[in-house]
Amino acid sequence: MYGWSKRGERVYGERQGKRGKKENLVAGRRKNKKELIAPMLFSGSLNAEGFEGWLELYLIPALTIPSVLIMDNAPIHRKTRIKKIVEEAGHTVLFLPTYSPDLNDIEHDFSALKRARTYASPGVSIDEIIRNYCVA
Template sequence: MSALAAAKQKQQDAMMIAPMLVTGSVNAICFETWLSHWLMPQLKENSILVTDNAPIHRKSRIRELADQKGHIVKFLPKYSPDFNKIEHDCCSQEEKGIFAGGNQS
């Protein structure tokens, strides 16, 4: 199982949005589907999407989807897992079983 989710920053607090579990690993098509059907509908206009440098995040289609909705995609510096808060959040949520009864595809 693999988990997809986003962290929505509100003031100093962050909340997890659009959590989804998938069987197996996440590929570009899976990520694109999650982004367009799960995450984007929950975002306010002109949101900034911050992601790591995984190849599936750098596909031109991802920027196109964001641009269509008025969002901006920014990438974390390479080799900077400490800046990737969602990785730490997802790991702790999986340990707590938050994703156990969640949405699956």
């Protein structure tokens, strides 16, 4: 949102330029299902150690059958470490080619969730938005 005023005069509007606290979501997804696996909300940013911890503690135990995990090339996805974690648990990992977000289905889910969050009524929690998205 932009605002203009004469030099030295204040701009008044409905929103401040300051952003609120940063919230993030990490989750797995089953192919062809709008179901998030092991979703975890957190404040701040996610680093490689945090992602690997989530992978080991939450996602891998939630997988009930041998699965193929598809990952993009985000800097936090350290290929050798992730491959070791996934394969030791009896699963397979596939890394997508660089710059291929359209091949990663969960990116479409995250986009839809961000859009739903933008248009949600004030006071609606992100948990409720995620639940409504997965049920729809």
